[in-house]
Amino acid sequence: MGINMASIKLMEEFGILGANRNVLDFGSSNLYDATAAEIEEFVRRHNHRxxxxxxxxxxxxxxxxxxxTSGQAINGAFVGELLEAAGMGYDAIDIAAGYKTTIVDLNSMALPRKMAKKYDSVINCGTSEHILNQMNVFAAVHAAAKTNGLIMHIVPSIGYVDHGYFCYTSRFFFDLAGYNHYEIVDMWYDGALSNENAFASARQYQSIFPAVSKRLDLIGMAERETRIDRTPIPTISISLIYRKKVDIPFMGTVETSTSVGGLATRLLRRYGSRR
Structure with a gap:
């Protein structure tokens, strides 16, 4: 995961970053494309000593x-270093070692108790889409934020056919806000950043799964596969900022737009009070 200075400045504008704020980063984020002047100015804005x-x-x-020299990111700078120099508190959780990182497998582990209700700002800049257990990861985000704390998600929405496991709809984030009584401070889309190919993952896995190779062999022969292969898919991310208004247990969402008939009584009891 990486955050550039343009995103850092945006977080400043929304108050996610600022003097003495305590920040939890979901994924130990590298700092990208920063100049020395930008770094120095950022630190001086928030730390007078x-x-x-x-x-x-x-x-x-x-x-x-x-x-x-080959154009690859060096990945030697961390956002946490910048924030700490600017007088902020910083922690990260990840499955791999990183700057100020606590190892937490969010497929199976809850947020450590020492991190609960501790953070003024919680940021998820391209981490949750890599985690299979979506219920658990968003529960951990909720648990980490203080009452009136800010939560920022920057995640894939459209395209990203070979990136992580999930792309997110705005409906998901609106429903998540409703069930958990979050204030939506702002939301927006960014992109299209690039174009991708629908068969990108299939090409990577075809040597393992023979049926996939058979489907790829139809490209150039069958109209459907050929047309889809030639259709560029834009990559668009969704960004959303919440304010956690009340200290209540996390509630997952239930999506009923295509349901036929009424909800089961036990589901109404579980979700009805939050809808």
């Missing part, structure tokens, strides 16, 4: 946020 070597440190961090 910055580190003595700020200019030299900003140069080093900026260099590690860039790309190598």
């Amino acid at each position: 910055p580190r003595a070597d700020l200019a030299a440190w900003a140069e080093r961090l900026a260099a590690k946020s860039g790309k190598d």
